[in-house]
Amino acid sequence: MTDSGLGNVWLVLNVPDNDPGAYQRPYAQVTIAIVGLIALAIVTAGLRLLPAQWRFRGTPLRERTWPAVGASIVVLAVWFSQSVLPYRIPGAVDYSDYPILQILHVEKRGLQFHERCFSVYWQNPYRPISVSFKGSDRQLFQYRFQHNGSSLQLPKTLVERIQAMVESHHEKGQQDVVRPIWNWNADRWYFSGQGFGLRVYGASNGSNPPEEIVDLFRELDGAPRYSETHSELKDVCLGFCYDPLSAMGWLYANHRCFNDGHGLVCR
Amino acid sequence: MTLTKIIYVVASAACSFFLLSRNLEAGARWSVLLLYWLVVCAVPLLFVFAYPRFLFADSTPQKRRKYAAALHGLGAVTATVLFPILTVPFWKNPVRDLGEAIGVIVVLSVLVLSLVLAASILLKNRDNLLVFAFLLFWPYWLLLALANTGHFFEATPLEAVFYFLCFLSAVLFAFAAGTISYRPTFAHVLMSLHSQDQSAFRGFTRTR
Numbered sequence: 001m002t003d004s005g006l007g008n009v010w011l012v013l014n015v016p017d018n019d020p021g022a023y024q025r026p027y028a029q030v031t032i033a034i035v036g037l038i039a040l041a042i043v044t045a046g047l048r049l050l051p052a053q054w055r056f057r058g059t060p061l062r063e064r065t066w067p068a069v070g071a072s073i074v075v076l077a078v079w080f081s082q083s084v085l086p087y088r089i090p091g092a093v094d095y096s097d098y099p100i101l102q103i104l105h106v107e108k109r110g111l112q113f114h115e116r117c118f119s120v121y122w123q124n125p126y127r128p129i130s131v132s133f134k135g136s137d138r139q140l141f142q143y144r145f146q147h148n149g150s151s152l153q154l155p156k157t158l159v160e161r162i163q164a165m166v167e168s169h170h171e172k173g174q175q176d177v178v179r180p181i182w183n184w185n186a187d188r189w190y191f192s193g194q195g196f197g198l199r200v201y202g203a204s205n206g207s208n209p210p211e212e213i214v215d216l217f218r219e220l221d222g223a224p225r226y227s228e229t230h231s232e233l234k235d236v237c238l239g240f241c242y243d244p245l246s247a248m249g250w251l252y253a254n255h256r257c258f259n260d261g262h263g264l265v266c267r
Numbered sequence: 268m269t270l271t272k273i274i275y276v277v278a279s280a281a282c283s284f285f286l287l288s289r290n291l292e293a294g295a296r297w298s299v300l301l302l303y304w305l306v307v308c309a310v311p312l313l314f315v316f317a318y319p320r321f322l323f324a325d326s327t328p329q330k331r332r333k334y335a336a337a338l339h340g341l342g343a344v345t346a347t348v349l350f351p352i353l354t355v356p357f358w359k360n361p362v363r364d365l366g367e368a369i370g371v372i373v374v375l376s377v378l379v380l381s382l383v384l385a386a387s388i389l390l391k392n393r394d395n396l397l398v399f400a401f402l403l404f405w406p407y408w409l410l411l412a413l414a415n416t417g418h419f420f421e422a423t424p425l426e427a428v429f430y431f432l433c434f435l436s437a438v439l440f441a442f443a444a445g446t447i448s449y450r451p452t453f454a455h456v457l458m459s460l461h462s463q464d465q466s467a468f469r470g471f472t473r474t475r
Contacts, residue, residue, distance in 0.1 A: 026297060027288065034281040041278030041440060044271055045458030048451070065270055 006253045007090020010083040013236040015090065032076070039072040085180075086266050087241040092254035097121045100166055101193035103217045104248050108186040111140040113239070115247040118152075118220045120162055120193075131220060134249065140239040147233045150225040158219055165212070166194065176200040180243040189213065190244050200244075272447050275458065276316065279440030283308040286433055287415060307411060308437070311404060315438055316445040318401060323449035335401075342405035343435060350412060351427035357420040362413045376407050408434060 012028035050062040061067065099119035107114040116135040131152040138145035154162075174197045181188060188202035189209040201209035233251075235242045245267075250256055257266040284304050321327065322335055354360050362372075412434045422430060439457055446454035 030288065031285060034285040037274075037281040038278050038436075041274050042458060044274050045443070045455045048271060048455040049459060065274075068274075 006092055007088065008083045010080055010236055011088060011090045011253070014088070014234050016232055016234060018231075019089070019091075035079070036072050036076050039075040040068055043068040043071040043075075084237050084241050086256050087180075087235060087237070087243055087246045087251075088253045088256045088266075089251050090253050093252040094254070095249075099193070099249075101162065101196075102191070102248050103213060103220070104190040104244055105217060106181060106186065106188045106190070106244055106247065108181050108183065110184060113138050113140075113181075115244075116221070117248055118217065119249065120166075131223070133220075133225060134247070136233075136247070138239060138242070142239055143236070144232055144234050145239070145242075147231045149229040149231070151227045152220060152223045152225055154220075154223055158223070161216070165216070174199060178243065178245050180240065182240070188244065189217075190248065192248065272444050275440050275444035275447070275454075279312055279316075279437050279444060280309070282433070282440060283312060283437035286437070311407065312437060312441040314401075315404070315441040319442065319445040319449055323446065338402065339405075342402065346405045346409040346412075347428055347431050347435070349409060350431040351422075351424040353413060354416055354420055355422060355424050355427050357416070360413055360416060360420065362410065372410070376403075376410060379403070408438065 009028040009031045044065065047064070047068050048062050050060075052060050052062060054061045056064065098121075100122050101120040102117060104115065104117040114135075114137050117133070119132050119134070121130045121132070131154055133150045133152060134147065135149075136145055136147045176197075176199055178190065178198065178200060186202060188200065190198070190200055191209070191213050192198040201207050201213075233242070245256070257264055259265070284300075287304050287308060288300055322332060409431075412431055415434075416430070420427075443454040443457045446457070
C-alpha cells in the first residue's frame with residue numbers, strides 16, 4: 001500500500017467535499033475495509049493452525065477469533081500511522097502566486113487551536129501587491145473544520161515597510177524543522193519568506209519572536225479586510241496531523257512530498 | 268468453523284471486488300460495480316466454493332483427487348505464466364482494445380460456464396462435466412484478469428505475476444472456505460501460504 005507520491009487511500013479522506021479532483025472517498029473506504037478483511041482472514045488461518053495445547057483461559061487459542069480481529073486492527077493502525085503524516089490532500093496543485101513573506105501565529109489551549117496566517121504576495125520584484133489572511137479556530141477530535149480567508153487593504157506606509165523588510169534579506173535563511181504541536185498549551189510563531197528561510201519561535205525552543213515580526217503581524221491584523229471566504233477542510237487524524245505548514249497553505253501532496261531519487265521524502 | 272468459513276468467504280468476495288473496482292472509471296456507480304461483480308466474479312467463485320464438496324466427497328476416488336490437483340495446479344501455473352507474457356508491455360494485451368465487446372465476451376463465458384455446471388448437476392454422469400467445467404475456469408479467470416488490467420498497465424513481468432496472484436487469491440480464499448468442512452488443516456494452510464501473495468497489493472493500490 002505504497003504512496004504514489006500524490007497521496008494514498010487514507011489521504012483521500014482529507015479531500016474536501018467541494019474538491020473537483022477525481023478522488024473518490026467511497027473507493028478509499030472500501031479499499032481500507034477490504035484490506036482489513038483480508039488481514040482478518042489471513043490471521044484467522046494462521047490462528048487455526050496453532051497447536052491445540054496452546055491455551056488462553058482454558059480454551060485453545062486456535063478456537064478463538066478475537067486475536068485475529070485484534071491483529072487486523074493493528075495492521076490497519078500501523079498502515080494508518082505510516083500513511084497520514086504529514087498532513088496533505090492528495091493531488092498536485094500549483095498556486096499561481098507564492099508568498100514572499102508569511103507570518104503564522106498558532107495558539108493552542110487544550111484541545112483548541114487558533115491559527116492565523118498572513119501571506120504577502122508580489123507581482124513585480126519586491127513590490128508587495130496583496131496580502132491575504134487565512135485562519136481557523138479548530139479543535140482536536142474534529143474531522144471537519146472551518147477555514148476562513150480574506151484579502152487585506154494595506155496602507156501605503158505598511159506596504160513600504162514590508163518592501164523594506166524583504167529587500168533587507170537576500171541570503172538564504174535558516175530552515176527550522178516544523179512539527180505538529182502536541183503540547184497541551186502552546187504559543188508559537190512561524191515566519192518564512194524569501195531570504196528569511198523558515199523560523200519557528202515559541203516556548204518549546206526558548207526563543208521569542210522578534211518585535212519587528214510581532215508588530216507587523218498586529219498591524220496586518222488591524223488592516224481592513226474584504227472578499228471573505230469560508231471553506232471546509234478535513235483531517236483524517238481528527239486534527240492531530242494538520243500542522244503549522246498546512247496552516248501556511250502547504251496543503252497538497254506536491255507541497256509536502258517529493259522523490260529524491262531513492263524514494264518518497266515528505267517534510 | 269462456520270465463523271471461519273464466513274471470514275474466508277468474505278475475504279474472497281472482498282479481494283475480487285477490490286480488484287474489479289480498481290480499474291473502473293472514476294465516477295462509476297457502486298450499484299453498477301456490484302452488479303458487474305455479481306455476474307463476473309460471484310458466480311464463478313460460488314462454484315469454486317462448492318467444488319471441494321465434489322472433490323472431497325467420500326465417493327470420489329483418491330486417484331481423481333490427484334488428477335484434479337495436478338490439472339488445477341497446471342491451470343493456475345499456466346495462467347500465471349501467460350499473464351505477464353500477454354500484458355507486458357501493455358499494448359500486447361489482446362483484450363486491451365476490445366472495449367465494450369470484452370464485457371459481452373466475459374458475460375458469455377460466465378453464462379457458458381454456468382450452463383455447463385448446471386448441466387453437470389442435473390445429469391447423472393456429472394463428474395466428467397464438473398472436471399471439464401472447472402478446467403474452463405482458468406481461461407476465464409485469465410480473461411477476467413486481462414480485462415481488468417486497465418488501458419495502460421505499467422508493470423515489470425514480476426509485478427504482473429504478483430498482480431495475477433492477487434486474482435488467484437480470491438479463488439484460493441473461496442476454495443479454502445469450501446474446504447474447511449472436509450480438510451480444515453489443508454484449508455488453513457492454503458490461506459496462510461497464499462498470504463504471501465498479498466504483498467502484490469503494494470504496487471497496485473494507487474489512489475484515484
